Amino acid sequence: MSAVYLESVGVLAAGLPDWPTARRVLSGAQAFDAAITAQPNPLLLPQNERRRVPKLVRWAIAAAQEAMSGAGRAAADVTMVFTSSSGDGEIVHKLCEAVAAPPREVSPTLFHNSVHNAAPGYWSIGAGSRQGSVALSGHDASFAVGLLEAASLVLAEQACVLLVACDLPYPDPLSAQRAIEASFGVAVLLTHAPGTGALGRWEISIESGAESTRFPGTLPRTLASNPAAHALPLLAAVACDAAATVPLTYVGGRHVAVEVRPCR
């Protein structure tokens, strides 16, 4: 059996500032309103760190803490799986700019913040956690790649996993090579046994043939350019409390299929 259970969700995007709003939008109860801005506030971090951490870390931790709030579990007890196509593009840009010509001075803080696992690193500091964590990338398939890692952890180790996916637009000129047109962060808490408040049961498999994630038609096309936002059709099935088979873009000429079943 490759089923995991969804305990809670955190979402962050313009128009989808939190899970309660996203749930209404994805179920059709409320129209998408891009004017509602996303305001990542990583309260988990000490106040002096909050402003200093990279933007991607702020987004990832904000989504993560929403999923943890009301989950009935301590932040220090979950294993974080972080997935992102490109990490923090602003940092990549600044580093490449800094080393392009003499004097080639790199900021030490910028450098240590450049690691792809900065978000789980800061999370462990803020949460006082010694749990292992991992950071992955799968380009356009980053969400499914993270989901497979999270599912493996849940199934093989009975771990309680906080899967966090986040991608932000690249600055110019990298944006010309890789257009991510909207910012998006999501966190889902996954467990091996259904708790009383479980939001759904996800049976995850890798299937033959390349299929792409199908984005809900009510959402702006720009979100579809964000690898982390491939979580949206899964969340839509949860929001509608409906059984569904959700294909996700994957690698190797195949796709990931998630059989979503409501927990009642």
Place this chain on the structure above:
Amino acid sequence: MSPLVISHCATANPLGLGRAATLEALVERRGALRPVDFEGAPPDTWIGRVAGLEEQPVAARLSEFDCRNNRLAQLGLRQDGFEQAVAQARARYGAERVAVIVGTSTSGIEHCERAFRERDAHTGRLPPWFRERHSLSLFSVADFVQRYLGLEGPAATISTACSSSAKAFASAARMLQAGFADAAVVGGVDSLCLTTLYGFGSLELLSREPCRPCDAARDGISIGEAAGFALLERLAPGTAGVALAGYGESSDGHHLSSPEPEGEGALLAMRDALGRAGIAPADVDYVNMHGTGTPANDRSEERAIVRLFGDAVACSSTKGWTGHTLGAAGITEAVICVLCLEEGLVPGCLNVRRIDPVFSARVVVEPESRHLRYVMSNSIGFGGSNCSLLFGRLA
């Protein structure tokens, strides 16, 4: 956990191409560090460089992936009959059932660095030859390896700084246990780039001489580059060789770039690995330390080792030979551990003039030759990311 057999492994590192060249250098105590000669790099440091990358582009069928990091990946795949072993596994299990999990810290950022040097003076645009997806993208290396080997199973890049390719083993082991694959190519690739050279320089972590892990006067790391791969399979009855017996992971929860001084996180990872293998500290014959050569890292790890093993276990770092190959350190040292188990070799630390007098761990300087049952390999990365791998001889 059920042990997973390492049916094949391959390495390309500054000591040479392949397992035999690596073993020979270890036995002859011939390190590979040299004064920095990488274009644009900061002066006064030493590096471990893999020769010949400039002349060996990636295979024509994958030419869009051509960059230093993927060239190094290809060179690694071409060593030790690894490609052929994977082809057999592909025939045995099916291309869809063999996973590819590759660790890297910077992937093809060196390609992007060069593109930034050639930005259009007026528009700021990057040159047309730059391809984000095929070089800069962290996934580029796993994508390249999967395509190069003709595999269609699960694939991922793991990027947790200097623990990346150790954690690839843990991820692959879980993926096999969860049933998403029947075999896995795990590995790591990291190549020299200005980002890491200047970045570690800015943190004042670069040694001015060949790095000297565990030495009283150690003053930092020497950056190296490497690629390495291992083929992991479930154990069939009667299988001989070396197995991944356990893995352990933890976070420091302390600081993004400084280790927790008492080594609490490293201790948890090592203990986790022993627990997963179901063995006691006394069963471990050698610990291949992360041992980067910075004052704080080696001290913290030494504390952790002493807390778990006392002063009984032989430990050393092999970074004095190869340099710190960052995201490839886990796989490079995993291959070294396999060689140590096969040959009964405990390599002593290189470049040590005087072992740090505050250390109470049994740091080995002179090589030892004896039968080894289990060896442990530690990897510790920025973000407080710890991973310990435990390798054992199959009867």
